[in-house]
Amino acid sequence: MSAILLGILALPILAALALWAIPASIGDRLAAMYGSVISGLVLIGSLLLWPRSEGWFAYVPSQDQLLREGSRPLQAVTDVPWIPALGVRFHVAVDSISMPLIVLTALLTFVCCLYSLKITPRIGRTRSLIALLLVIEAGVIGAFSSMDLVLFFVCFEIVLIPMWLVIDIWGDDHDPVGRKRAANTFVLMTVLGSALMLLGFLLVYRQAGTFDLVQLTNSPVLGGHGVPLAAALLIAVGLAVKVPLWPLHIWLPDAHAKAPTVGSVLLAGVLLKLGTYGLIRILVPVLPDATATMAPYLAGFATVAIIAGSLACLAQTDVKRLIAYSSVGHMGFIVLGISTLSQAGLHGALFANIAHGIITGLLFFLAGAIKDRHDTSDLRTIGRALYARLPRIGGLLTFASLASLGLPGLAGFWGEMLVLLGAYRPADSLPRTTYLVFMVIAGLGTVLTAAYFLRLVRNLCQGDPAENPASAFAVDLSRIELITWAPLITLTVLLGVWPGLLLHQWGTL
Amino acid sequence: MTLTWTDWQAIAVPLVLAVGAVAVLLIDSFWRSASVQLRHTVVTLLxxxxxxxxxxxxxxxxDDFKPAFCRPAVEGPAECSLVFEPLTAGLWAVLLxxxxxxxxLSAYRLLSADVPVGEYHFxxxxxxxxxxxxxxxRDLATVVIGLEVVSLPSFAMVALRRDRRGSEGALKAFLVSVLSTAVMLFGISYLYGVTGSLYLSTIANRLSGLDPELRRVAFAAGLFVIVGFGFKIxxxxxxxxLPDTYVGAPVEVTAFLAxxxxxAGVAGLLVLVTSGxxxxxxxxRTVVAILAALTMTVGNLAALRQQEAVRLLAWSSIGQVGFLLAPLAVGDAQAVVGYLAAYVVVTVGAFGAVAVVQRHRPGGLLTDYRGMVRSEPGLAGALIFFLVVLAGLPPGLAxxxxxxxxFQAVIDAHLGWLAIVMAINVMIGLAVYLRWVAELFRLPAEDPxxxxxxxxxxxxxSLCAATAAVLSILPSTLFSLAI
Incomplete structure (x- = not known):
């Protein structure tokens, strides 16, 4: 098992290096095919890692590997010293929290590589793009599987420069200055956040004497004031930049709007999850008391994020920016779930993490498709009546919007419902009345979410086809698009009708 | 005073280097019959x-501990002028x-032809x-002499090309250096007056027992010494x-200065801070911490605005010194030496890459590097790696x-404010280096x-890149330098 994990960590990096060693004259098609094979192998490896002790997907914790509360045994453990002088170990492992996220990462990277077989940004240079996607994949999987705070930090940083390059080089080719600024804002805000997070980690180390997450989870740093609170604040701020939590979200709309399609998909689908994963994996178990002190404020910011994100969406005229702002709202739900510190809330957050990754990935693919066909992402220029002009893409956009606004029966519903449930009954140490208020406001947020998605559908898809004639070259859904989006569509439906698939995994947190 | 065997061992390296320096000068002056290439190669190899x-x-x-040039003290352990200990070993390794x-970088065909080879190596x-x-x-007189022996040849090196920019840079550095030496000697004289000794160990012992009036004098004296070093580094x-001197000198000399x-300056300051x-x-120490915060912030902010490669490296080296001063301010020798080692390796590499480009494009603008990932993938890859190591982001794990x-040293010493300043500077520093990296990646380039x-x-x-790569995979080697 641990060999598989090390394999899926090392393979993308080595493959990326090999790809750069090949001369630049390699065809775009060949590079994308190579990337698809590698990321396909990683996907298979990650599925093999999926813990199934008894039968397909049935998850029964084995008693001899008990970690905590008998529910989260670690698998595929590798634990060797790395830098003894600093107390850093190379400790990777997976459990039921990280496993779905790893599979999501592998799946989205695979889909992006497949997509690049046919559809690439206009500037070309697909070889480097594929190599960078693979590096991002390795970094994200590394972050999801590291059990050492410093290793987590390192993996967290690995993705920065590749993503900066993806936005800076392959971004919106109409606006070189804008994409440069977007890329720089993204990388600089994130690096400041992660440096602050590192300070938090070092404070934890000063208190506990170890960076090891397993040890820290078993004997957390107690106390809700003073140094533990400072550590928790620093870590929370660092992760909140990544999430991004209002008001630290200012890098996100530009980064998404300027990034190429595959960049947006990975950014929204995977990179944002690093923040929420860090909150669940590090903040909650390692600094429980300090987190409880902070949780109501965190929940307050999350609620503001839900409302602010939705209101911003209502005002957007750019389809990519609209979806980007919708991410702010959805990530707000996830943070609200985490800050309830209750089982339902945490389950909801974990579930919404996955669901948001799939649905928003699909939405960005669709936005990219619409943008490619019209050479703009401005809603007013695109015009209306997509149902008539591009019926399949219009239909899928409606489907994804409905999933994203939380229609019961699709994946987006369960996460948000559980989060609201968690806010109704937060952990005992938290002020319940406050959370009830948050719950009501967040409930209003879901209404707003529905409003702006329905507005999007109405403005883009409906309308009189006679007023908005089809452009000559606009083909409807191409085969490669169907193939790459099919897994995302299937999973949206599957998780919607069978949420237990994931929820069973987590047991009692 | 007779020299013991230990004394000889402790000064073996400086002594051999000094004798070798004279030999190099003589070879170059008296072996005029050989071709320039042969002479240059022999001098380099020697x-x-x-x-x-x-x-x-x-x-x-x-692992040895060799105190040299010792004499028995009135109180406490013997007073020694020169000590070879693990910390010295680490610093010497970095310097060498x-x-x-x-x-x-100054091999034949690399060093510009108008620089005299023998003098340069001497x-x-x-x-x-x-x-x-x-x-x-380990005593203040040796510190001052050592510092002067580092500084005086540096000015001559800056001016070796004998052009106007070089002379201007050398003169600037020289005047500043004279001033700083004067300031430092002033401080040292007060320290001597207060404690009655030039030996660092004795000074450290006596400082703790001073009465409050004299302690204020001692603080001022220490401040002058630190300011003297502040000029040097x-x-x-x-x-x-610094910027004008760096730009005025030949690139190889700039690399030497950086x-x-x-x-050497950081090493001297480290010795002073840690040994008493x-x-x-x-x-x-608070003063040094404030210096660190100021230095990294100003250096990085100024580097952000530079359009020339060497100027950018010059200002960013100021920023890097700020980062070096932070663990130095809390006396963490291990972190300082580790940082210095990584900095030295990648700075040599970066200047090497800049030298290659400057030889063919004397303008030295950042835009000269445009599109190099395609036209010169190897050189560009190495340069990107060096810059990323300087910025401190993966893949530059060193x-x-x-x-x-x-960061760890500063946090352990409860200097939260300095840690926050450092975190902000990580961001500014990244912005500095990314501007350059972006140029390297920019395609299509008109004239790559x-x-x-x-x-x-x-x-x-390649050697620098390989070393930096090994240090990135096994960072623990960096921190075993000074234990």
């Missing part, structure tokens, strides 16, 4: 051999590796003698001379972990840089 001897010596003796890199080795002595010095606000000269002039809890160690790179330059840059 210099490399001398430095390699030093490295082997350091490696063989790395840096010098080796500079010598490699001055380089002389400065190295001073640097090694400074890193081992170009800590803000004593940094004004690597050997700067490391600024014990933990003293206000002098830089990341040395920054990490600096592409040449046949001289093979010694290829060898040196």
């Amino acid at each position: 210099t490399v051999a001398l430095i390699l001897f030093g490295l082997v010596f350091v490696w063989a003796q790395r 590796i840096g010098a080796l890199g500079v010598v490699g 001055l380089l080795l002389s400065a190295l003698v001073g640097a090694t002595v400074l890193a081992g010095a 170009a800590a803000v606000p004593f940094h004004g001379w 690597v050997v000269s700067k490391s 002039v600024a014990p933990s809890g003293s206000e002098l 830089g990341l972990f040395t920054k990490f160690a600096a 840089f592409s040449v046949d790179i001289e093979s010694p330059a290829v060898a040196m840059i």
Whole structure:
């Protein structure tokens, strides 16, 4: 098992290096095919890692590997010293929290590589793009599987420069200055956040004497004031930049709007999850008391994020920016779930993490498709009546919007419902009345979410086809698009009708 | 006073370097019959051999403790002028590796033809003698002499090309250096007056027992000494001379200034701080911490606006010194030496890459590097790696972990404000280096840089890149240098 994990960590990096060693004259098609094979192998490896002790997907914790509360045994453990002088170990492992996220990462990277077989940004240079996607994949999987705070930090940083390059080089080719600024804002805000997070980690180390997450989870740093609170604040701020939590979200709309399609998909689908994963994996178990002190404020910011994100969406005229702002709202739900510190809330957050990754990935693919066909992402220029002009893409956009606004029966519903449930009954140490208020406001947020998605559908898809004639070259859904989006569509439906698939995994947190 | 065997051992490396320096000068002056190429090669090889001897010596003796030139003290343990201990070994290793890199960058066909070879290597080795002595010095007189022996050859090196910019840079550096020496000597005289000794160990002992009136004098004296060093290592606000001097000098000399000269200054300051002039809890450490915060912020902010490669490296080296001063301010020698080692390796590499480009495009603008990932993938890849290590982001893990160690030292010493300033500077520093990296990646380029790179330059840059890569995978080697 641990060999598989090390394999899926090392393979993308080595493959990326090999790809750069090949001369630049390699065809775009060949590079994308190579990337698809590698990321396909990683996907298979990650599925093999999926813990199934008894039968397909049935998850029964084995008693001899008990970690905590008998529910989260670690698998595929590798634990060797790395830098003894600093107390850093190379400790990777997976459990039921990280496993779905790893599979999501592998799946989205695979889909992006497949997509690049046919559809690439206009500037070309697909070889480097594929190599960078693979590096991002390795970094994200590394972050999801590291059990050492410093290793987590390192993996967290690995993705920065590749993503900066993806936005800076392959971004919106109409606006070189804008994409440069977007890329720089993204990388600089994130690096400041992660440096602050590192300070938090070092404070934890000063208190506990170890960076090891397993040890820290078993004997957390107690106390809700003073140094533990400072550590928790620093870590929370660092992760909140990544999430991004209002008001630290200012890098996100530009980064998404300027990034190429595959960049947006990975950014929204995977990179944002690093923040929420860090909150669940590090903040909650390692600094429980300090987190409880902070949780109501965190929940307050999350609620503001839900409302602010939705209101911003209502005002957007750019389809990519609209979806980007919708991410702010959805990530707000996830943070609200985490800050309830209750089982339902945490389950909801974990579930919404996955669901948001799939649905928003699909939405960005669709936005990219619409943008490619019209050479703009401005809603007013695109015009209306997509149902008539591009019926399949219009239909899928409606489907994804409905999933994203939380229609019961699709994946987006369960996460948000559980989060609201968690806010109704937060952990005992938290002020319940406050959370009830948050719950009501967040409930209003879901209404707003529905409003702006329905507005999007109405403005883009409906309308009189006679007023908005089809452009000559606009083909409807191409085969490669169907193939790459099919897994995302299937999973949206599957998780919607069978949420237990994931929820069973987590047991009692 | 007779020299003992231990004394000889402790000064073996500086002594060999000094003798070698004279030999190099003589070979170049009296062997006029040989061709320039042969002479240059022989001089380079001899210099490399001398430095390699030093490295082997350091490696063989790395765990030893050799106090040299000692005399029994009135109270406490014997007072020694020069000590070879693990910390010295680590500092010497860094200095020698840096010098080796500079010598490699000055090989035949790389060093510009109007620089006299013999004098250049003589001055380089002389400065190295001073640097090694400074890193081992344990009394203030030796510190001052070591520092002067580092500095004086440096000015001559800056002016070696005998053009106007070089002379201007040299003169600036010289005047600042004279001033700083005066300031430092003033401080030292007060320290001597207060404690009655020049030996660092004795000063440290007596400082703790001073009465409060004298303690204030001692603080002022220590402040003057630190300010003197601040000029040498170009800590803000004593940094004004650095950019013009760096730009005026030949690129190889600039590399020397940024690597050997700067490391020597940091080494001297580290010795002073750790061995007693600024014990933990003293206000002098706070002063160094404030210097660190100022230096990194101003250096990085100024680097953000530069359009020339060498100027950018000059200002960013000020920023890097700020980061070095942070663990130095809390007396964490391990973190300082580790940081210095990573900095030296990648700075040599970066200057090597800049030298290659400047030889063919004397303008030295950042835009000259446009599109190099396609036209010169190897050189561009190496340069990107060096810059990323300087910024401290993956894949440059050597830089990341040395920054990490600096953070750890500062956090452990409860200097939260400095840690926050450092975190902000990580961001500014990244912005500095990313501007350059972005140019390298920018395509299509109108007139991309592409040449046949001289093979010694290829060898040196690959060596630096390989070393940095090994240090990135095994960062623990960096931190075992000074234990």
